[in-house]
Amino acid sequence: VLTQTPHSLPITPGESASISCRSSQSFWSYDHGNTYLDWYLQKPGQSPQLLIYSVSNRASGVPDRFSGSGSVSAFTLRISRVEAEDVGVYFCMQRVESPSSYSFGQGTKLEIK
């Protein structure tokens, strides 16, 4: 089970935001030693889009204002200098190779004050 906090995040443009994702159990993928913890953003009316993969790697086209960190069972997404286009719901996603398991956090809704 992945627990995200906070559930709602009102932010003033230009401020920084931080979202936490905690796993109920430590996990480690033995596939090339990678930890498969990703972050997605679902903008209003759209499908989720990949922001961060394998804890801390930005997907193609994602601004460097977005960064991911963490290990074992505690992970964080940070957004510096929040912009209006960043509004939406952010999800963390955990994937384990063996045994196969995929799960999402319950989401954090970022809105502009």
Add this chain to the structure above:
Amino acid sequence: QVQLQESGPGLVKPSETLSLKCTVSGYSVSSAYYWGWIRQSPREGLVWVASTSHSGTTYYNPSLKGRVTISAETSKNHFSLMVTSVTAADTAVYYCAIRPVVMSDYWGQGILVTVSS
């Protein structure tokens, strides 16, 4: 350019079987790191329903209690989802997704499926 398109009925009766298809263009399903189905509802949020990885490992969400089957027809470059004995709790937007490599993935636009008599 990789594109995915879900297709299937928008309305299914309780106790019947839901069948959805995801047609992929721009990338070979058989080459993907993994591909699968996710659903989203106000009650559940985002939930992985089923997926298949490059190693051939298939994942089914335990909460769906053996009612789900994922399959692919690689010659036609599409994959499918079947959910049997549906109830109102299966009402959701269903997305198909493919992950060619670890650093990128693609989702369909989603299809709303309502279970109602």
